[in-house]
Amino acid sequence: MAVQPILGLDIGTSRIKFVEVRGDRGGLRVTGAGIGLTPRDSIANGVIVDPAALGAAVRQLLDQYGIKTKAVISSVASQSSLVVRPIEVPRMTRQELAQTMQWEVERHIPFAASEVVMDFEPLVDPDALPPEAQNMDVLLAVAQEDMINAHVETLLEAGLDPQAVDVEPLSACRSLIDINRDRGAYDQTYALLNVGATTTDLSVIRGGLLSFTRPVPLAGDNITNAIAEALGYEFHEAERVKLEEAAIYLDGAAGADRPQLPGETAPAADEGLTMPTTPDAGEQAPPTKVFDLDQEAQAEQAAPEPPPAAGEEEQSAEPVLPVVRTPGAGSTARQVYEALLPTAVELVSEVRRSVEYYSSRFPEARVDRILLFGGTGKLPNLAEFLANEVGIPVEVGDPFQRVEVEGDAVAPEIVDADKCLMPVAVGLAIRDLME
Numbered sequence: 001m002a003v004q005p006i007l008g009l010d011i012g013t014s015r016i017k018f019v020e021v022r023g024d025r026g027g028l029r030v031t032g033a034g035i036g037l038t039p040r041d042s043i044a045n046g047v048i049v050d051p052a053a054l055g056a057a058v059r060q061l062l063d064q065y066g067i068k069t070k071a072v073i074s075s076v077a078s079q080s081s082l083v084v085r086p087i088e089v090p091r092m093t094r095q096e097l098a099q100t101m102q103w104e105v106e107r108h109i110p111f112a113a114s115e116v117v118m119d120f121e122p123l124v125d126p127d128a129l130p131p132e133a134q135n136m137d138v139l140l141a142v143a144q145e146d147m148i149n150a151h152v153e154t155l156l157e158a159g160l161d162p163q164a165v166d167v168e169p170l171s172a173c174r175s176l177i178d179i180n181r182d183r184g185a186y187d188q189t190y191a192l193l194n195v196g197a198t199t200t201d202l203s204v205i206r207g208g209l210l211s212f213t214r215p216v217p218l219a220g221d222n223i224t225n226a227i228a229e230a231l232g233y234e235f236h237e238a239e240r241v242k243l244e245e246a247a248i249y250l251d252g253a254a255g256a257d258r259p260q261l262p263g264e265t266a267p268a269a270d271e272g273l274t275m276p277t278t279p280d281a282g283e284q285a286p287p288t289k290v291f292d293l294d295q296e297a298q299a300e301q302a303a304p305e306p307p308p309a310a311g312e313e314e315q316s317a318e319p320v321l322p323v324v325r326t327p328g329a330g331s332t333a334r335q336v337y338e339a340l341l342p343t344a345v346e347l348v349s350e351v352r353r354s355v356e357y358y359s360s361r362f363p364e365a366r367v368d369r370i371l372l373f374g375g376t377g378k379l380p381n382l383a384e385f386l387a388n389e390v391g392i393p394v395e396v397g398d399p400f401q402r403v404e405v406e407g408d409a410v411a412p413e414i415v416d417a418d419k420c421l422m423p424v425a426v427g428l429a430i431r432d433l434m435e
C-alpha cells in the first residue's frame with residue numbers, strides 16, 4: 001500500500017474542497033482538509049473559464065493549510081459537458097466493446113462527439129456473466145475535451161501533479177458506500193444525493209455498482225436566488241442571509257399550515273406521503289409534525305431553535321420535545337423560509353419523482369436509503385423534510401466514519417458540521433489507497 005500522501009480535490013462552482021490522505025498498514029489517515037471559496041466567474045455553466053484565477057485560488061487554499069503534497073486526484077462535475085451513465089449493450093468481449101463504444105457514445109451525449117474524452121467499464125466482468133445473459137451493463141463516462149483540458153490546466157496552475165481525473169458519483173460511492181462494504185453496504189440500494197450550489201445529482205448505487213444517474217436542475221444557488229428576489233438583496237447578501245437564517249420548519253412544511261405555494265392545489269407534502277414508493281415506506285419515515293431535535297445533534301447545532309412566534313399558541317401535544325416551529329410572521333427567518341420553501345419543495349419533488357421512476361424501472365431493487373451530501377445538505381431539516389416527502393430514510397453522508405482523522409491537522413468543524421461537503425474529496429483521495 002502506498003504511504004505517499006495524496007490530495008483529493010473537489011472543485012465546485014461555489015466551494016473548493018480538499019483532503020490529504022495517507023494510506024498505511026493501519027488504514028486510511030486524513031492529515032489535512034479544508035474548504036475555500038471558488039472565485040466568482042472562474043466557472044461558468046459548470047465549465048472552468050479562468051484556469052489561472054481558479055488555479056491561484058486552489059494554491060492559496062492549500063498554502064493556507066500548509067499543504068505541500070502535489071499528487072492530486074480531482075473530479076469533474078459539469079452536467080452540461082460530462083455524461084456518466086450506465087448503458088445496456090449486447091453481450092460482447094472487452095475488445096468488441098472498445099470498438100462499439102466509439103459509436104455508442106454518440107447516442108448518449110448532448111454535445112458533438114468529435115472532441116470528447118471517454119472511458120467505460122463493464123459493470124460486471126463479461127467473463128463472469130451468466131451463460132444465458134444476452135445483454136450487459138456498461139458504465140459510460142464522456143467529457144468534452146476542452147473541459148478536461150481546462151481542468152488539468154487549473155491543477156497545473158496550482159502547482160499540482162494530476163494523477164487522475166474522476167467523476168463525482170463514483171468518488172462519493174467510495175467514501176460513503178465502498179468503505180462500508182464489510183458492514184453490508186453492498187446488500188443495500190442507496191441513492192446518493194449531492195446537492196451543491198448549481199447542480200444536484202442523484203445516483204443510485206445498487207450492490208456497490210452505479211446503476212442509475214439523474215441530474216436534478218435545482219440546487220443551492222436557486223435557493224439563494226429565491227431569497228434574493230423575495231427580500232430584494234444582491235446574490236452575495238442573500239447567500240449570507242441564507243447561511244445564517246435559512247432552515248426548513250417541519251411544523252409548516254409537513255403539515256397543512258405551511259404557506260400555500262403559488263398555483264398549488266394540494267400541499268406537495270401530502271402528495272408525497274400518500275405515494276410511498278414501497279409498501280413499508282410509510283412505516284420507515286412516518287409523517288411527523290413534532291421534530292425531536294435531541295436526536296439530531298447536527299441539526300440542533302446548525303439550527304438553534306427559533307424564538308417562539310409572538311402570540312402563537314403552543315402547538316405540540318408533547319411538551320417535553322422541542323418543536324421546530326415556523327418563526328413568527330415578519331421576522332427575517334420567516335421571510336427567508338417563505339422565500340425558499342417553493343424551491344425546496346420543488347427540489348424534493350424532483351428527487352421523489354426520480355426515485356419513483358427508478359423504482360418503477362427496477363422494482364426488484366427499491367432504494368433503501370438516501371445519502372444526502374453537498375453543501376446544501378447543511379440546510380437545517382432538509383434531510384428530515386426529504387425523508388417525509390419521499391418516504392425513504394435519509395442520512396447525511398459522513399465520509400469520515402471509517403477513516404482516522406488527525407485531530408491536530410484537521411479543524412473539528414470539517415468532520416462535524418461541514419462533513420457533508422466532503423464525500424467527493426475524501427473519495428477522490430482514497431481512490432488508489434483502498435483494498
Ligand SMILES: Nc1ncnc2c1ncn2[C@@H]1O[C@H](COP(=O)(O)OP(=O)(O)OP(=O)(O)O)[C@@H](O)[C@H]1O
Pocket residue numbers: 011012013014015016077195196197198199200219220221239242243246302373374375376377378379380421
Ligand atoms: N448552512 C447552509 N444552509 C444552506 N445552504 C448551505 C449551507 N452551507 C452551505 N450551503 C450551500 O452549499 C452550496 C455549496 O456546497 P458545495 O460545496 O457542495 O457546492 P459546489 O460543489 O461548490 O457546487 P456544485 O457541485 O453545484 O458545483 C452553496 O450553495 C451554499 O450556499
Ligand SMILES: [Mg+2]
Pocket residue numbers: 011012013077196197374
Ligand atoms: Mg459539488
